[in-house]
Amino acid sequence: MKTVAQSVEQILRAQPFLEEVLQRSIINFSALAEELQPEIAAMLKKPVKTGAIMMALRRYHSPVGVSNNQKLKQAFKNLGDITVRSNISAFTFKNTNTLVNCHGKLLSYVSANTHLFYAFTRGILESNIMISGSETEKVNSFFEAEHLLMQREALAAISVQLPQDNFKVAGLYYQIFKHLAWQNIALYEVVSTTNEFTVLVEEDLVEQAFAAIKGLKAQ
Incomplete structure (x- = not known):
């Protein structure tokens, strides 16, 4: 069964702009959790508390991505x-x-x-x-x-x-x-x-x- 954390990861991977601002800590976790709540509840087919989504957002670690790629920066x-x-x-x-x-x-x-x-x-x-x-x-x-x-x-x-x-x-x-x-x-x-x-x-x-x-x- 899919978890809240897995649902959050799926959404962020599909929206690279959102993932980047989250990675740079320039987004309000509480507001984002409320925004994502209906979508995640639909994905899991059950009610989800915003607190659980906030926890998943704070624990999310993006992969060693292009924004931190030294080869990319050098290019x-x-x-x-x-x-x-x-x-x-x-x-x-x-x-x-x-x-x-x-x-x-x-x-x-x-x-x-x-x-x-x-x-x-x-x-x-x-x-x-x-x-x-x-x-x-x-x-x-x-x-x-x-x-x-x-x-x-x-x-x-x-x-x-x-x-x-x-x-x-x-x-x-x-x-x-x-x-x-x-x-x-x-x-x-x-x-x-x-x-x-x-x-x-x-x-x-x-x-x-x-x-x-x-x-x-x-x-």
């Missing part, structure tokens, strides 16, 4: 340049048999204009193209016969140079996403290579997003 200290590009346009097309041919035309154009920002992601049903806003007409021309699902203007791209072997560091992307989420910054697109990470946000959020990512170096 953030070794972050490279952070580059911001504004006036980015994004296009979402439905995947078709002819989309690749259109993309080939765009690649030929981009290769001759290396100053442009350009990124491409392909999913199962759709593909995204992100390119400097000055080239919107070129994209519309190359892909005029394709099914355009969405087009967005006035985006900004923030690119971060990651340290070598970053793919071996657990929690790296989680921390980046967490800092952005805590600033209430919604991401339009995420693009990554082995040693580079780029997020696209609306231009009016770029300063906040830049500050949030830069702040990771000071952790």
